[in-house]
Amino acid sequence: MSENFEELLSNPLVVINLGLIKFSESLEKQSVEVLQVDWSPPADGDQEMIDLLDALL
Amino acid sequence: MASGFIVKRNQYYDSVFLMGVNSRLSSIDGVRKTAVLMASEKNKELLQGFDIACPELDAAQPNDLVVAVMAETDQIVEDVLANVDHAFIAPEGKERRNSVPTLEDALAQQPQANIVSISIPGEYAAREAHKALDAGLHAFIFSSNVSLEDELALKQKAVENNLLVMGPDCGTSLIGGTGLGFTNVVRQGSIGAIGASGTGLQEFTSQIHHAGSGISHAIGIGTNDVSDKIGGLTAFTTLIALEANQATEVIAFVSKPVGPKMLEKFENKFKACKKPIVCCFLGAKELPPGHTNLVYTRTIDDAVIAALKYTDQNTLPVSVLSLTLEEKDRIEQEKGKWDKKQKYLRGIFAGGTFCYQSQQILKDEGIAVYSDSPLAPEYKLADPENSFSHSIVDMGSEYFTVGKPHPMIDGFLRKQRIKTESLDPQVAVIFLDFILGYNASPDPVGELIDAIEQAKRNAHARNAHLTFVASVCGTELDPQDMDLQIQLLEDQGVIVFTSNAKAARFCANLVSKERDQ
Numbered sequence: 001m002s003e004n005f006e007e008l009l010s011n012p013l014v015v016i017n018l019g020l021i022k023f024s025e026s027l028e029k030q031s032v033e034v035l036q037v038d039w040s041p042p043a044d045g046d047q048e049m050i051d052l053l054d055a056l057l
Numbered sequence: 058m059a060s061g062f063i064v065k066r067n068q069y070y071d072s073v074f075l076m077g078v079n080s081r082l083s084s085i086d087g088v089r090k091t092a093v094l095m096a097s098e099k100n101k102e103l104l105q106g107f108d109i110a111c112p113e114l115d116a117a118q119p120n121d122l123v124v125a126v127m128a129e130t131d132q133i134v135e136d137v138l139a140n141v142d143h144a145f146i147a148p149e150g151k152e153r154r155n156s157v158p159t160l161e162d163a164l165a166q167q168p169q170a171n172i173v174s175i176s177i178p179g180e181y182a183a184r185e186a187h188k189a190l191d192a193g194l195h196a197f198i199f200s201s202n203v204s205l206e207d208e209l210a211l212k213q214k215a216v217e218n219n220l221l222v223m224g225p226d227c228g229t230s231l232i233g234g235t236g237l238g239f240t241n242v243v244r245q246g247s248i249g250a251i252g253a254s255g256t257g258l259q260e261f262t263s264q265i266h267h268a269g270s271g272i273s274h275a276i277g278i279g280t281n282d283v284s285d286k287i288g289g290l291t292a293f294t295t296l297i298a299l300e301a302n303q304a305t306e307v308i309a310f311v312s313k314p315v316g317p318k319m320l321e322k323f324e325n326k327f328k329a330c331k332k333p334i335v336c337c338f339l340g341a342k343e344l345p346p347g348h349t350n351l352v353y354t355r356t357i358d359d360a361v362i363a364a365l366k367y368t369d370q371n372t373l374p375v376s377v378l379s380l381t382l383e384e385k386d387r388i389e390q391e392k393g394k395w396d397k398k399q400k401y402l403r404g405i406f407a408g409g410t411f412c413y414q415s416q417q418i419l420k421d422e423g424i425a426v427y428s429d430s431p432l433a434p435e436y437k438l439a440d441p442e443n444s445f446s447h448s449i450v451d452m453g454s455e456y457f458t459v460g461k462p463h464p465m466i467d468g469f470l471r472k473q474r475i476k477t478e479s480l481d482p483q484v485a486v487i488f489l490d491f492i493l494g495y496n497a498s499p500d501p502v503g504e505l506i507d508a509i510e511q512a513k514r515n516a517h518a519r520n521a522h523l524t525f526v527a528s529v530c531g532t533e534l535d536p537q538d539m540d541l542q543i544q545l546l547e548d549q550g551v552i553v554f555t556s557n558a559k560a561a562r563f564c565a566n567l568v569s570k571e572r573d574q
Contacts, residue, residue, distance in 0.1 A: 045119025
């Protein structure tokens, strides 16, 4: 069970950052490989449409 | 008073960026207040008071940007809205060389990724976190306002798949020296930490660094992980991970006290752990007895001392909670400058854990403290805006931060409060916390130093003297220059500690009971 965690704790982090750009910038300052997702609410934030999309995918 | 607004369709920006824009617009001459936000239903409620209700605003969607301005004249409103794009050009601008629009795109482009950091509005966070877990990635969820049901489902999925979900509402994690969220730069070493509180972990890791030792990993679990409903799923997963981790020799756990059901669970897990455990239940009324490899403490400083005893750094001096002779002299000097009316302490805090721990230390010294986040309901401030008797407010709480930047990022809210407290003739001591590190304000002391100077002048004008006490959480390796931050405070006569517990103990001695009578 713990191999998965040891892999996380003993290897460099490679981060996907979803949201605050500030967080990406601080990771870059630490020389961490980071890919920024310029996220925005799906389906214009329409919850019914989001639920429908999730059901379809 | 004039007001107006614009809606920009399909222009999404993150909340911290928008708060920066808001701050730039609100500093324009003649502008009374501004709101720059995405048009979610919750955010639209914050526009009440701008006198701009209309169908266009009602129709705006969460992907639409709203800028609202209230100013002294129609001309100022018109000018601000006409030139609003300038405020969006900032050093931390949205344009980036390496970014993608969706998590799916990111997973395809970066197959080596091992963790997803999520800091989007809470109502969408669980959906994206499920995608991360389904792709086999660990998750760090900074977002708050995620339901307990969603949190439980995420954490159950993580346990089934041997993955770690830090959060929701997780402010801090330090994995092998890399900081996620709000973290301090500390020496690497053999002490592992698990924390339900972000600032609690920051204080613990910084104190360990000051003591000459270091941190292997410090894992945030989120505020609600220790609740009965969530059952410590991430805490126990992390415990297993750190128990197996070769770099970790001793494991510290920092949390507010837990209920009896969870306490029993923790005790059983701790006793079964092969590595020594130091468990800090902040301000717990009673602590379990512990045993050779399990120590319980009530303050972060005591947890640091206990953890160091299990390392080869155990002879180094660390913050001692008893006051030195010099500090006792300083207390007498300060008290000697107060006038007869002055007797109350007012804490104006950015860190929730510091607010909690300080109240507990003052309570132990027999000093009752009122707060918006009190230790007991009878000490809850009727109005968080108005202090009463001895008070400590957590200005990072939701009451103060809805639609406004957290005081760890921007000092505006605390500046106003310092001014208010300085005008109360019964106030003797203003107690502040400053938190350094990644993602915190680049100059937290600089933001407040004018307010501190003005507050002292306000007191001086009525022949009184305000004593300022501050705790600084951080290290000399942090992006802010810690020595300079402390120097700035000391130049203004502020009494500075690098331990919140010690600063609170100092404050308790300043406003001790004989002064109240």
